[in-house]
Each structure stands twice: as C-alpha cells, then as structure tokens.
Amino acid sequence: MALFLVGAAVWPLLPVAPLPQVDFPTIQVTGKLPGGDPETMASSVAQPLERQFSQIAGLTQMTSVSALGSTQITLQFDLARNIDSASLDVQSAINAATGQLPANMPSPPTFRKINPADFSIMLLSVQSNVLPLTQVNEYADNILAQQLSQIEGVGLVNIFGQRKPAIRIQIDPVKLAALGLSLEDIRGVIANTTVNQPKGTIDGPKQSFTVYTNDQLLSAKPWNDVVLAYRNGAPIRIRDVGIAVPGAEDVKQAAWAFSGKAATAGDAAISGPSLIVGITKQPGANVVETVERIKAALPRLLASIPPTVHVSTMTDRTQNIRASLHEVELTLLLSICLVVGMIFVFLRSVPATLIPSATVPLALLGTAAIMYLVGFSLDNLSLMALTIAVGFVVDDAIVMLENIYRHIEEGMSPMDAAYKGSAEIGFTIVSISISLIAVFIPLLLMGGIVGRLFREFAITVTLTILVSVAVSLTLTPMLCSRFIKSHNRESHGRVYRTFERGFDILLNSYRRGLNLVLRHQFITLCSFIATVATTAVLFVIIPKGFFPQQDTGFIFGFAETSQDSSFSAMNHRMLALADIIREDPDISGFGMSSNQPT
Structure with a gap:
C-alpha cells in the first residue's frame, strides 16, 4: 500500500515532455562589425576565432554563418564534456584571438550556452493597427518578455523582428559639403551631445547643492536644434543640413504574422507587420504545465498594455x-x-x-x-x-x-x-x-x-x-x-466449461499441427531458411531512420536569396511567399522573420 500511495502521489509531479531531456553541450559565439560584408566577416572575424576554437579539446563540430555585420559560430562538444568547463575554454580562445580581430569592432565577441534541441514551446504575435512597431516593441520588451521570463519553467524569451526605438538623422550631403563639413564631424558632435554626465556640486557657506540635469535627447524634435558647428559666427544646426526622424535601431530586421483560412475567431493574428515572441522552457521543466502557467498569466499581462496592442497565440507545441x-x-x-x-x-x-x-x-x-x-x-x-x-x-x-x-x-x-x-x-x-x-x-x-x-x-x-x-x-x-x-471438488459453471472446451480444441489443433510438421521435416527446414533469408532482405531494403515520421501540425521553413539582394527586395519576396501560403485552407496561422538575405 505504501508503494502504491508513493507512486500515486509522485505521478502528477513527473515532468512531461515529448522526448527525454538531452542537453547538447553547445555554445554559440557572436561577433558584430557594423557595415562588414559577409566575406569580410568570414575572413576577418570568423577565421581568427575558428583557428583558436579548433584547439579546444572535446570539440566535435564547428559551424559558422557570416552575414552583413555579424558572424555566428556554433560549437558543439562531446556529450561527455562539461558545458561549464567548455565555456572557460571558449572565453580563453576569444581572448587569444582578440589581437587578430578588427580594431573597430564595437565590442568583443560574446558567447552563450544554447541547446539546439530546444524549440519555442509558444510563439506569440504582438502587433497593432494604431501604434508604430517601435512603440509596440516597448511593451513587448519591457512588459511581456520580462514578465514571461519570471514564470516558473520559462527559460529564454526571444523577440524576433525586434524594433527598438532610436533617432535617425538623415543628412543632405550637398548641403553638408557646401558648409565645409564632413560626416565624421557630425558623428563626433552627435556622440558627445546625448550623454548623461555628472554636473558636479555647488558649495555655499552653509549648504551644498548637487546639480542634476539629463543631457540625453530622447525624441526627434530636440535633435533638429542641435548645433553642429559655427560658420561666419552663425550656428549650423541639424535642421540646416538634414532632419532627425524617429525610427528603429536596427532597420535590417522585420517580422510578420498572418492568419490563415483555418484560423479560429478571437485569437487570430492581424495579418501584417508584427513582433514575434518565442518562449523556450527551462531544462527539465514540465512543458505542459509551463504553457498552462503562461496562458494563465497572459490576461494579467494584457491588462498592463494598451488595448490597441493585439497579442495572439501563433503556435502552441503542447497541443501535439x-x-x-x-x-x-x-x-x-x-x-x-x-x-x-x-x-x-x-x-x-x-x-x-x-x-x-x-x-x-x-x-x-x-x-x-x-x-x-x-x-x-x-x-x-x-x-x-x-x-x-x-x-x-x-x-x-x-x-x-x-x-x-x-x-x-x-x-x-x-x-x-x-x-x-x-x-x-x-x-x-x-x-x-x-x-x-x-x-x-x-x-x-x-x-x-x-x-x-x-x-x-x-x-x-x-x-x-x-x-x-x-x-x-x-x-x-x-x-x-x-x-x-x-x-x-467444486462444480464449474457453463462459462468455465465453454472455455475448457475451447482450450481442448486449441490443444488438439496444436497437436495435429505439430504432427504435420514432424512428418515433413525437410519442408519445415526449408521454410525456416526461407523465412530467415526473407527477413535479411527486408532488413536491407526497408527504409531506416532515427525516429518514425509523425505529423506534429507544424512546419518550419527557411528561405534564402542571393547575398547581393537588398533587405527591401527580400521582404517583397517574403510577402509574396506569404500570399501563397495563406491560400492553403488548412493553415490556421503562420509567422515570418527576415534578416538581410534570409
């Protein structure tokens, strides 16, 4: 009874997952060099790092992807290798390669531990018909992503197509040249304008005052009045050579969400530009219970953001x-x-x-x-x-x-x-x-x-x-x-006697079959050999695989175009692809994210 009660009490506490938890010792290294083309990133950033990484013990596979301005190197180690000790070796390799990397990199390469087997357990689309995506990004990043990360069982929360707000200054090069200024002159002034530096104190005879003011410019309008230089005693402002406009920090990222013909009313995405929030679970967490906690927390989180921001569930892997x-x-x-x-x-x-x-x-x-x-x-x-x-x-x-x-x-x-x-x-x-x-x-x-x-x-x-x-x-x-x-000594009922007669018939049939086999021993031996040969042939010709194919209800695709294709051209191709996918009557919804040629 004790064994039964302990097992019954523990059964609901067991984690639920599609497959056993297997943590691949994998580390992803990222290097940034704004403006660098893929060839430059591969030769100047990826190659020195790869040369140092190849000397790490236990490294089984190393792949790198270089795109405009970024390089990603994925290191997969032997399953017996401890991921923490491997991280120390990776950091040492990055330090050793620092002298061979371009000096104008904004920051040294960074790395993080990842598990390539972890897909997002939920994908949420965050969009609005009224607010710009830069403002929607504030709610998605500061409210949704942070609050979702605090839920028990939730691991990493990623935002695809992120549109962090920024101020972009558009300069007319003709006006700039006429005033004898260069882009480098303007860059230096801009960098020193929006800084929040200490202002010091004012000491009086009896009291001390700390001077506080914020020098940062957080909107586009004040930027137009920033003085860039003086010519003939008159100030040259940004509005004299261009204009400051609000925009996205990274204009090379985009994402869309679409509702299909099989979408259910009430939770369908608004077909158009969107932010996609991908939620992964912690290792060993109960995926079903984690998704239930997320769904329970969503109404509270939605109450914290404006009603004009629409949040819908794109995929829920726990259904399968x-x-x-x-x-x-x-x-x-x-x-x-x-x-x-x-x-x-x-x-x-x-x-x-x-x-x-x-x-x-x-x-x-x-x-x-x-x-x-x-x-x-x-x-x-x-x-x-x-x-x-x-x-x-x-x-x-x-x-x-x-x-x-x-x-x-x-x-x-x-x-x-x-x-x-x-x-x-x-x-x-x-x-x-x-x-x-x-x-x-x-x-x-x-x-x-x-x-x-x-x-x-x-x-x-x-x-x-x-x-x-x-x-x-x-x-x-x-x-x-x-x-x-x-x-x-007991008399048996009709059911007992019926089963007994059936067993007697089965026993007699077996006896007759056994006698038949013993009378034709050569044919029996030939049948055995033929069966073994047929089994061997079928073993060779039957298709083989790691796991049998199954219908999970989800399809993940990857689109790629030529490296010289512009971001705008890639987006047009993605939207054309979306129009084709939306015609399928069995699709309830889908999302896409774009980053340069992919």
Missing part, C-alpha cells in the same frame, strides 16, 4: 505533445485491460486473476517513484517502456501463482503451499528477470545521442522489472496464502 501522450496513456491502459482479461480467460478465477493483476499498478507506480528520484520525465519513450513492461511484470506473478496453486490442488494448505511454492520458484523468477534485463544492457551502454535518448527507455523497463520481482516474491505469495483455495 498532449495528443501524443494521451494516445500513449490510452495504449498503456488498454494493455493493462487486455493483460487482465487474458489472465481471467486462462485462469477462470476472480481471486487468481486479481492477484497477478495487482502487480501491474504496483510495479508501474513504484517505477514512477524511482523515475521521480532519478529525474526522468513522462515522455513517449518512458511511457512506451511502461507499456512494454506490462507483459513482463505479470509473468513473474503468474509463474508464482501457478506453482502455489499446483501445491494447493495436491492437498496442501494455502499457507504451506505459499511457503513451498515461493521457495521452489523464487530462483527461477530472479533468473528470468535477469535475462530480460540483459536484453536492455546494450541500450544502457550505447553512447552518443541515440544512447542518451534510449537510456531512459532501458532504465525504465529495468526498474519496472525489478519492482515486479520484488512484488512477485513478497506480495504475491502472501495474497495466495489468504485468497487462493482448491476448486477440485
């Missing part, structure tokens, strides 16, 4: 996870029911059926308790392991029951039969269970990503078998000594 886990759980329950039904059909006794059937929930819930202690999750592989183990855990109890029942039919008392039967069959049950566990030893010792994924499957089956052995050697004999009685 819920459906998949629900199907596996139904399969597990169906397996238990079928096993119990087969036991009743063959034993034809309610007590004899319930005794081995009690092993199933005890073994499964006992395994759940151990899974919680070792940090496993309820995923497709662990639930599949529990489903497969249902047949294993019943075998031990049936073997124990049948041996005890044999002694009871021979005239022994139930208590003596339980002692003698368990003593006779105990070693056999242990040996059978050890041989079953031995089958999964290759999975336990398998390395690489496949080994990491299937290790939880193998350990779950092993734990279930071990718990079932303990139950079969202790609980099953005790229940037999209390509830099993001899039925030799």
Whole structure:
C-alpha cells in the first residue's frame, strides 16, 4: 500500500515532455562589425576565432554563418564534456584571438550556452493597427518578455523582428559639403551631445547643492536644434543640413504574422507587420504545465498594455505533445485491460486473476517513484517502456501463482503451499528477470545521442522489472496464502466449461499441427531458411531512420536569396511567399522573420 500511495502521489509531479531531456553541450559565439560584408566577416572575424576554437579539446563540430555585420559560430562538444568547463575554454580562445580581430569592432565577441534541441514551446504575435512597431516593441520588451521570463519553467524569451526605438538623422550631403563639413564631424558632435554626465556640486557657506540635469535627447524634435558647428559666427544646426526622424535601431530586421483560412475567431493574428515572441522552457521543466502557467498569466499581462496592442497565440507545441501522450496513456491502459482479461480467460478465477493483476499498478507506480528520484520525465519513450513492461511484470506473478496453486490442488494448505511454492520458484523468477534485463544492457551502454535518448527507455523497463520481482516474491505469495483455495471438488459453471472446451480444441489443433510438421521435416527446414533469408532482405531494403515520421501540425521553413539582394527586395519576396501560403485552407496561422538575405 505504501508503494502504491508513493507512486500515486509522485505521478502528477513527473515532468512531461515529448522526448527525454538531452542537453547538447553547445555554445554559440557572436561577433558584430557594423557595415562588414559577409566575406569580410568570414575572413576577418570568423577565421581568427575558428583557428583558436579548433584547439579546444572535446570539440566535435564547428559551424559558422557570416552575414552583413555579424558572424555566428556554433560549437558543439562531446556529450561527455562539461558545458561549464567548455565555456572557460571558449572565453580563453576569444581572448587569444582578440589581437587578430578588427580594431573597430564595437565590442568583443560574446558567447552563450544554447541547446539546439530546444524549440519555442509558444510563439506569440504582438502587433497593432494604431501604434508604430517601435512603440509596440516597448511593451513587448519591457512588459511581456520580462514578465514571461519570471514564470516558473520559462527559460529564454526571444523577440524576433525586434524594433527598438532610436533617432535617425538623415543628412543632405550637398548641403553638408557646401558648409565645409564632413560626416565624421557630425558623428563626433552627435556622440558627445546625448550623454548623461555628472554636473558636479555647488558649495555655499552653509549648504551644498548637487546639480542634476539629463543631457540625453530622447525624441526627434530636440535633435533638429542641435548645433553642429559655427560658420561666419552663425550656428549650423541639424535642421540646416538634414532632419532627425524617429525610427528603429536596427532597420535590417522585420517580422510578420498572418492568419490563415483555418484560423479560429478571437485569437487570430492581424495579418501584417508584427513582433514575434518565442518562449523556450527551462531544462527539465514540465512543458505542459509551463504553457498552462503562461496562458494563465497572459490576461494579467494584457491588462498592463494598451488595448490597441493585439497579442495572439501563433503556435502552441503542447497541443501535439498532449495528443501524443494521451494516445500513449490510452495504449498503456488498454494493455493493462487486455493483460487482465487474458489472465481471467486462462485462469477462470476472480481471486487468481486479481492477484497477478495487482502487480501491474504496483510495479508501474513504484517505477514512477524511482523515475521521480532519478529525474526522468513522462515522455513517449518512458511511457512506451511502461507499456512494454506490462507483459513482463505479470509473468513473474503468474509463474508464482501457478506453482502455489499446483501445491494447493495436491492437498496442501494455502499457507504451506505459499511457503513451498515461493521457495521452489523464487530462483527461477530472479533468473528470468535477469535475462530480460540483459536484453536492455546494450541500450544502457550505447553512447552518443541515440544512447542518451534510449537510456531512459532501458532504465525504465529495468526498474519496472525489478519492482515486479520484488512484488512477485513478497506480495504475491502472501495474497495466495489468504485468497487462493482448491476448486477440485467444486462444480464449474457453463462459462468455465465453454472455455475448457475451447482450450481442448486449441490443444488438439496444436497437436495435429505439430504432427504435420514432424512428418515433413525437410519442408519445415526449408521454410525456416526461407523465412530467415526473407527477413535479411527486408532488413536491407526497408527504409531506416532515427525516429518514425509523425505529423506534429507544424512546419518550419527557411528561405534564402542571393547575398547581393537588398533587405527591401527580400521582404517583397517574403510577402509574396506569404500570399501563397495563406491560400492553403488548412493553415490556421503562420509567422515570418527576415534578416538581410534570409
């Protein structure tokens, strides 16, 4: 009972995920050089860094992508490598390459730990028909992203197509040249104008005053009055050579959200420019419960932003996870029911059926308790392991029951039969269970990503078998000594006799088939050889893969154009692609983000 209660209490606490948690030791390094073309970024930034990174021990794969003004280098280490020690080596490599990097880089390359297997569990579109995206970005970045990051189970929150507000000064080069000024002269003045420097204090005879004023210009209008230089005693202001306008800090990023023909009313995106908020979960967090917390917090967060800002859910990956886990759980329950039904059909006794059937929930819930202690999750592989183990855990109890029942039919008392039967069959049950566990030893010792994924499957089956052995050697004999009685002198009913006749027919059919096989031994041998050969041929020609393909309900695509394509031209192509996708009647919604040629 204690084992049952502990397992029942722990079962809801197990994390829920589509697959076992596998953390790839992966680090992403980012270098910025504004204005640098892809070739310059690859030769001047990526190459010196790659030369230093290649000397790090345990590095299995290194890929780099260079685009306009940025370089990203992804380092993947051996699964046995500690990610923290690898981070120290990466930082040392960056420091060693600093002298070979361009001196005009605004900041040294940065790195962060990532898990390429972590996709966003939710995508939210944030947009408005009234407010500009630069203002919408304030609410998305300062309210939504920060508050969502504080929710239990939420890891990283990314904003795609970010439009941070900035002031952009547009200069007329003809007017500038006529006044004898250069862009470098203006850049220096602008950099020194909008700084917040200490102003000092004023000391009086009795009191001291701290001077405070903010020199920063936070809107476009005051910038037009900034003095750039003096010519002939008259000030030259920005409005004399150009104009200051509000805009985005990075004009090379954009994102859109669209509602499809299958969109549901009330939560559909406004088709047009948008900010896309991607939410990832923390390692080991329950993805279903995390999404539930996010959905529960959204009404409170939406009340903190203007009603003109529209927030809608674009994708929710837990829909597929819920459906998949629900199907596996139904399969597990169906397996238990079928096993119990087969036991009743063959034993034809309610007590004899319930005794081995009690092993199933005890073994499964006992395994759940151990899974919680070792940090496993309820995923497709662990639930599949529990489903497969249902047949294993019943075998031990049936073997124990049948041996005890044999002694009871021979005239022994139930208590003596339980002692003698368990003593006779105990070693056999242990040996059978050890041989079953031995089958999964290759999975336990398998390395690489496949080994990491299937290790939880193998350990779950092993734990279930071990718990079932303990139950079969202790609980099953005790229940037999209390509830099993001899039925030799009892008259059986019509159902019992019907099953008995069926078993006799099955036994006679098997006897006739066995006699037929023994009379034609050569044909039987040829059939065996043909079966083995056919199996080998099918093994070769059947398609192979890591996981079977499944319909998750989501499609992720990547669009790329030539490197010399402008940002505007790429956006036009993306919008043309969106018009094609929206015509599909099965699409409920989709989003896109653009960054230069991709």
